Amino acid sequence: MRRENREREAGVMAVPSAEKFYAMLRSAAVAGLRILDEVPVIRIGTATCGIAAGALLVRDTFRDELNKRGIEARVMEVGCMGHCYAEPMVIITKPGFPSLCYNNVDEELAIHLVDDFLARGDPCYEFAMAALEPNDFFPTFQDFPRGIYEEKMILGDCGLIDPQEIDHFLARDGYLALCKALQTESNQVLQEIKKANLRGRGGAGFPAGEKWDMARKAPGEIKFVICNGDEGDPGAFMDRNILESNPHLVIEGMIICAYCVGASRGFLYIRSEYRQAVCRMERALEQAREKGLLGERILGSNFSFNLEIFTAAGAFVCGEGTALVKSMEGKMGIPEHRPPELAESGYLGKPTVLNNVKTFCYVPPIILRGARWFRDVGTPESPGTAVFALAGKISAPGLVEVPMGTTLRQLIDDVGGGVPHGKRFKAVQIGGPSGGCLPEQALDIPIDFDSLLGAGAMMGSGGIIVLDEDDCMVRIARFFLNFTQEESCGKCTFCRLGTRHMFRILDDIIRGKGEMGQLETLRRLAEDIKIGSLCNLGKTAPNPVLTTLRYFFDEYRAHISEKRCPALSCPELTVYFIEPKRCSKLCNVCIGSCPVEAIFTRDDGLKAIDQEKCVKCDNCLKACPPDYSAVIKLSPLSLLDERLGKNK
Amino acid sequence: MQEKDLIPVLERIQKKYGYLPLQALKSVARELGVPAVQVYGAATFFKQFRLNPPGKYQIEVCMGTACYMAGGQVALDSFERRLKIGVGETTPDGEFSLERVACVGCCNLAPVAVVDNVVEKNVTPTRVDGILLSLGLSEENKENKENSNAQGK
Known part of the structure; x- marks a missing residue:
């Protein structure tokens, strides 16, 4: 009852002043930038x-x-x-x-x-x-080839405006959506978000409108809005980029969200490693407060909202909602059972809306241009665009925004320019530690929230790493398992011990100590961890192993039965060797490049590697002039003896 | 100050001293009125906190996926070899400390290390030597070489 009254009051009083207030701010900004x-x-x-x-x-x-x-x-x-x-x-x-x-x-x-x-x-x-x-x-x-695919809904202003000057944002119609929202009844604003079917961009794809509605209907006077900027996936930097390049867009989205659910306080939960992002966001908040866009009576209306930064202390599991909230309450970040959902009982037990940075960024353009505009892009089930961080063995790494439903092939070959240096594409890692490695034949899958699940991966927050023929798939699986076993909070036994056990098996395999029987153990453990873990960290932790087992079984077999690394990448199964036939007496480059002085000159003037000292750093291979290309890698180790025997 | 301020308080202490002294943890527990075990739990749970003093120069090697595939492990090994310390340790003279970080988000420059808050790109073993030399490891480096020469003989 009381809330409705307040809203009606806000609606009646806000109409003339918010618009005028905004027009004044904007014209001042435009004049200042003339x-x-x-x-x-x-x-x-x-x-x-x-x-x-x-x-x-x-x-x-x-x-x-x-x-x-x-x-x-x-x-x-x-x-x-x-x-x-x-x-x-x-x-x-x-x-x-x-x-x-x-x-x-x-x-x-x-x-x-x-x-x-x-x-x-x-x-x-x-x-x-x-x-x-x-x-x-x-x-x-x-x-540009990528220009054909790119469609910038939220990254449009990134790199063009000065993130530290609010006037630049205002001059480009920044905060206009907020002004429009404040003159509309809050439920209507929420309905627009629901109609747009905006799905959370953190990875799970839960509809934002439904989450907001739940929080709105939850009883209680005090409600919170939290922005999840705890981007922990290795290889993902979309959120950092947005926070650094256009902080006001995030702030505007959060204020509109707060208006919808009736929240009075909010937090930006940002990784403390992102010093630059925290710094720019602090300045942005300060400027928004000065202009009356944040704080008491926003734009002269009756709606008040305060926003502050909470710097996260670094724990991957805190990307999970309940763990994030617990870390904000001064506890260890350990996930909790759901329900109750955060929207019902979150930070300090109050209804809390928690969304990803990018999710909030979509809110202002949706309010400004309408749900139809948003739904016209992307697929019916996953409308809008997706932001990806392309990295790894790709010609043009970077941040791209493409409509949902773009295929992986288009993204890698056309937008990213394909694999460089004439190497062969091997796999694409999507979704970070929760995702999987997909081979060439899976590249025609359209990227949206649901399609990738069938292939064993998930969209995740948007990190895409391209791997080429030089990357060992067992090693990459071991890398992710090492990551999850270190980041597991320790609450669930299967996640705590199971991931560690899986890591040990993979470690054995890349050292050439694996057995075929262990692969079955890996599969069984993977299934058990999926069932026996509470949060998504554990539930998805086996994905990198399961997908590599599914698509790259040959590599596992080569490591185990032949003690050979097909990608010549595992140090324990690979040796560096200088081919005497190609080596030149006139060149000493490799000797200078070796950090451990493992390369020596033989009696005949050619160079050779002392295998005892070699640390397998790749330096000599890179240093050897292309005319000679005398340094080669051999796997399995037994090949070295063959060569030495032959060349003596 | 309440329980919910625990993490920001610890962050502020770390900012001032560079690490979390045990004495400070005890005072925090007393001031906030929370059990000492909870303070210690939080201090050890989160990656950002450290319980021993950092070196004068802090070296953080990125272990994101892109960096790892591009040779991050080799870079980390090189730092360990040159500094003769492991991850999370500080050299006995208090000059260098070595950390592993999840991802600094500069994947196109991989492998990357953050040295005193400055991002160093393409950190090959040769670059590692260059970085350490520029920070004044020359004396130790010489010693290292002498040792390895002695072993070689």
């Missing part, structure tokens, strides 16, 4: 990935060089556009020219660009990567 249309603007991608590639040095070079020459221009720090392979990336917008994007910019190129483009007027097309908007001179990102 300067950007008049002077050249240099946008430098300084998300974690950009900084790691050297973006800060490039930024300083631009600033210094511009100062030295007295050129008036703005150097702006932006987030990441998702083209990780091209970092550090710089976008230069100069009046009279199309906005041009330059890849792999270093100090030298920066000076060159200042001299030729900014000081004179030559856009240096030979160094440009793409233009941002269609023009008569240079192709745009839409002309």
Whole structure:
């Protein structure tokens, strides 16, 4: 009763003021940014990935060089556009020219660009990567193979706006959805989300609208909204990128969610390893509060919502809702039985909505453009887009947003540019430690929440790692089992001990000590762990093993019965050998490259490896000039004796 | 201060001292009114907390999937070999500490190590030597070489 009254009150009072309030904020923002249309603007991608590639040095070079020459221009720090392979990336917008994007910019190129483009007027097309908007001179990102597949619903502004200045977000209609939502009855806003069939992007794909509805209907005055930014999957960095590149979109989505369910407080649960993300988010929250977009009486309405950051202390299992909430309450992050669902009894026992970073990001565009717009993209069961982090043996790694239903083949070959260096594709690892490794024949499966389950994998949060012929599938299974057995919280016996036992068996196999009978034990353990674990960490932990057993059984057999690693990757089953026929007396490169001085010169002047000392680091193999390619790998170990016998 | 503030409090202590001294854990338990075992439990459960002082230079080797497949293990082995310490340990002179981290999210630069909060890309064994030399391991390095020479003979 009371809630309804309050809502009615909010509805009546909010109508005129929220709109005016917002219009005022937006026009101020636009006016403040008008300067950007008049002077050249240099946008430098300084998300974690950009900084790691050297973006800060490039930024300083631009600033210094511009100062030295007295050129008036703005150097702006932006987030990441998702083209990780091209970092550090710089976008230069100069009046009279199309906005041009330059890849792999270093100090030298920066000076060159200042001299030729900014000081004179030559856009240096030979160094440009793409233009941002269609023009008569240079192709745009839409002309890239990935441009055909990409559809940016939530990443559109990433890499173009300054994440540390709220005005940039406001000028691009940021918080307009919030303004619209606040003038609508909260249940109607919720119905729109339900109609859009927005499914949680954390991996499980639970419909967000239903979750919100449950929390809305749950009794109690105090409710919470939590954003799960505890991105723990190794090889996944979608959430980090969004938090760093467009923090206000997440905030806006959370406020709208809070309005729907009637929550007054919220938390952003972010991994403390993501220092940059925490830092930018803190600034974003501060600015949103200053503008009256967060805190008491948002946009002059009667709705109040406070948001703060909780830095997670690092435990993979805390990605699970109940464990996350427990860690926030000051306990160990150990999952609990469900029901009660978090929406009924969550943080401090109050109804709590917990959604992934990306889920909240979809909320503002849905409110702004309607559920129909959202449902028109993707598949009927999984509408919208999906964000993937492409990594591993792929030509163009990075962050991509494609409609649900895109196949893995399109994603890897067309969007990611396929496997580089002429190597053969072997498998794709999707879904992190809970997912699986899929072979070539599974590549035509469309990616959505349900299709991948049949193949033994799952969509997960969106990390995709491509593996080529040099990657050993038993080793990758062992890697994930090692991860899960370390991250298991220890509550359920099967997860705690079973994963450890599976890890030991896999470890035996890659060391050449495995037996065929152990494979049956692996399968049995896998089934038992699935049944005997409470949370999804345990339930899905055997997936990497089960999928590799299913699709790459030959590799297991080679390791066990032939003591051979087909990918020449397991150090215990592989030796490095210098082919005397190819080795040159004139070259000493390998000797210098060896970190442990295992390579020596034989009496005849050729080089050889002291196997006792060799640590199998791959250095000599990479160092040996392609003309010789004398360093080779051999597996099984017995091949070495054969060679030595033959060549003596 | 209540029970729910436990993790933020521990984080603040770690930020100040670089680790969680046992004495501090006891005081936290007293101040928040929670059993000491719960404080110790949380301090050991979460990866981010450490109970021994870190080295002057903190080296974190990424063990994400992409880094692992690109030779992260080789990089980690190289650090261990050069520093003569294992994961989670600090050199006796307190100069270096070595950690393994799950994923720093720079998969395209794999293998990656974070040295004093700066991401180092393509960390091959040669790069490991370069990093350590630049941080002043030269003396120890010499010793190492002498040792290995002696063993070789």
